Amino acid sequence: MNPNWPTAELDPVRRLRVMAAGLHAVMYAEAHVDLPMADMWAVASDLEGELPHLVPTLRAFHCQPLSGDRQSAWAYGPLGHRARFDVRLRTGWCLMQSRHVVGGMAAVPEGSGTRFAVLGGLRRPWSVPVQRALRPLGHSRGLLMVERAARRAAIRRSLKPA
DSSP states (O other), X not given: OOTTSOOOOOOHHHHHHXXXXXXXXSEEEEEEESSOHHHHHHXXXXXXXXXXXXXXXXXXXXXXXXXXXXXXEEEEOTTSOEEEEEXXXXXXXXXXXXXXXEEEEEEEEXXXXXXXXXXXXXXXXXXXXXXXXHHHHHHHHHHHHHHHHHHHHHHHHHHSOO
């Protein structure tokens, strides 16, 4: 390793951005949200309770803790299809992978709010041209997911006892 190279690790949002580029992900979006990171991450990390509200094609998501930041999960779609996911979840970082799909969320404090990012894509090499063609739609869908997460976080914040 070259001692002149910076050794700082990428923050979670930058890491997710790099993953999206490497996967040629159909969906990647990030935005500044004017809510504290703790509020945004309370929504993002509540996979069973909140993920079905954030992802329209998801009816339920059931997690089973494994060890450390690892979980096993089952995703259920509205038409009865299901998929098993390996999940890595820690503050500011969530990566969910099945045989065919990868999804993720990341957050970092930014000013008085939070920089929040979402990722969705296919893990198959043949999907790259399709994902590239659908990326404009994927970006707008990603921004909608960020908006949904912010709305859910604002609702939770308003329900907290004073």
